[in-house]
Amino acid sequence: MKLTTSYRDIWKVSLPIIIGSAAQNVVAMTDSVFLYYTGEEDFAAIGFVAAFYLIVAAIGFGFSRGGQIMMARRAGQGKPDEVGRVFYSTVYFELALAIIMFLFMTHGAYWLFASLVDSDVIFYKSLEYLEMRKWGVFASYFGVACIALYTGIARPLFIILDTFLLAATNIFLDRALIFGMYGFPEMGIAGAGLASTIAEYVALLVFLIYMVLDRKNRVYNIFKLPKWDPVIIREIVGLSVPIVAMSVVGLGSGFIFFGLVDNFGERALATTNIVRIAYLILSIPAWGFCTGINTMASYFVGANQPENVRTVLWKTSFLCLGITTLMIVPLLAFPRYFLYPILGDERAYLIDAAYPVFWVLWGILSTFSFGSIFFNGLIGAGETRFALKIQTLVAVLYVVLIFLVVHSEWGTMSLAWAVEILYWIAIFVVAWLFFRKPKWSR
Template sequence: MLGSAVQNIIALTDSVFLFHYNDIDFRAIGLVSVFYLIISAIGYGFSRGGQIIIARRFGEGDNRNLVRSFYALLYFELALAFIIFIAIQFGGAWFFKQIVSDLETFDRCVKYLLPRSYGIFFSYLGVIIVALYTGIGKTRFIVVDVAILAIVNMILNYAFIFGKWGFAEMGIAGAGWASSIAEFIAFVVFLIYMIFEKNKLVRGLFFFPKLNFKLVLQVFNVSIPIVIQAIIGLGSWFVFFSLIENMGGKELEISNLVRIVYLILSIPTWGFSSGINTLASNLRGSGNEGDVIPVIWKTVYINLLITVIISIPIIFFPETMLYPLFGREDMTIIYASQPLLYVLGLILLLFAVGAILFNGILGIGATKLGLWIQGSLTIFYTAYVFIFVKYFQSDLTVAWFSEVFYWFLTLVISAWFLYKYNWEKIKI
């Protein structure tokens, strides 16, 4: 769960500290962090494709090609990180100028994005390592490393945003630097752990084979549908927040608060989604295809139970549960978010089931079908948002209901595929 939620944790930490810094920076982080999640999701999507291949080779006992696939993923992601970094450095400000109406919000978005872009390299390297360890079922140290990243990020956020311990007060720019440095430190810690790892498979990684374009192409072909899914999925969410920004500053603040709660409560689902990628792929690789659907449903039940347990207190008692993070004399924003939190509760129930079923489809290798499903539903989602938010100028509750319809349809279509489609013929 934690390995899949690294960017969620960073976004949460940055948002909480900026909430206590000033309202303008808090509004801006709500928009720019969604954009950065798209950037992170590109690298994460390719790592998920690599993870599926690694899990399949591990299930087959083919360690030689497992290692070669790992390095194909590594070379590809490093090249991708460099391209995206250059694009952000030279085109990030221009892009935000086209979509942000408020000049102060635009200024804050750019101040965060430029230093944050340096973390792309270590973010992408980090998800590659997570893909390896998740693919071979050795996830224990991921917990330790994510904890280190979170702690370092919190400490640096406090120092850089507010100007503590001799550092200059940087506001939202400080949050960008804090997150990038935290990702660098977390990567170094994991690399040291790998060097002293006793696992023979991991210790056998420390050589650099020649670039194998065939394996790179294999990783690309499996991963690209997942990446496009992430781009269009989070891209539609970015469009959503861009339209909310045009509704006004207060609406953006409220939606940002709900988004943060969404990120917190969705951590189990993202984790179990990554886990079912590995389990489904591993079971197919070892020839146990009859166990795939039962394992998917067991994962659904566990995830749904955990999601309900952690969601009920926050959804129904936000003034108490959110006070440690967002408490101050003026509690207006928490009270104003209450109607949206009820909608969020429904979203989370559908998300907890639909996301697991959908990622089960990806795990068995049907990534192109997954792209078709998400692409079609994103068109519906985006059309809904434009119609009700931009033209009918509906309130936030109606706008957020787009997520309800999206995950309900995802759930229904994914369940139909698992039971009605002959997916056993899909090969990787």
């Protein structure tokens, strides 16, 4: 594997990841879109509980990112044998972690939701969804370990096909299980949880079959099952804990945001979910570039080329901004043409209420393009603890500002969303200043 700072190599690494990293976003968006047609209460509930499950998924993904960075570093150092050992250590840890998360969702989610949600309807519907969705955590965590391998060695092309399979399976089963079609029982919001769980297992099975048939991965000793290696496990955990903490802090603040918006009423929560669907779609390129920059920054550090890290950060940021802008401008100009075919006219008033927030969303995505890329550059370069300190401080300020906006007389939905612009500006400025230090260049 050999990488340069060219736009071609940025695309080579990032484009498959952009599509592959959309897996959980696609699942959450599909569930939301189908439940939009079942009623406003189901639609509001899925917005809340899906935000929670994204945190669960992000924890597993965060630990896999630690393994991904280590595998990319070993590849940059020309040590293919070590790549396979890191991969299996990642798998072992992910499966152990999946058991812990499953137990938490079984016994702890009730108390967590009760402390955040005022509406009894939203509370019980969220638990109904999670009862089915929690079984997918094993497939999700094993799957992200496999994705980490192919992302770390810069061969993520199959991730595209597997993500399409995941999406197609989830769409079919959502339609079948939510509405009771094709001979399946009508399960409502619980059907959405079951559909997503089954789709993840199907996608994992196909990915494992591909790995068995892929001859190019033989150099990494993929089929040599090593013993539990506590040294590598500790290294993965040491690198990943700050990444996971950052994911929990970032997505957790968003989860709290949904809980606070519930104070505006179920209608406001449903309107916010419309914006969230647009956000899930429009942020897919940024999250893909973030994962790609983890690999490229780690590769250049491993190859002793730190000067290339800043170059690839700026190129990736501008590339991300351009793609995101191309995606959101048509939505702002012709919202009816893009949203009504997906969401229909049943609750068109929610789309109209969400439209002013779409302009705020443009500002969020513009700052997100730079803040998230530079921030993930820190992670890829191994500065995870410093990155954790930054995000924790900024996230605390974010939650405080959201609380003030939501509980004030002058607070509005648009203003509540606009706080995130300040969040990403602060992240970008601190990360940019770090990479300007002479110490980093040396």
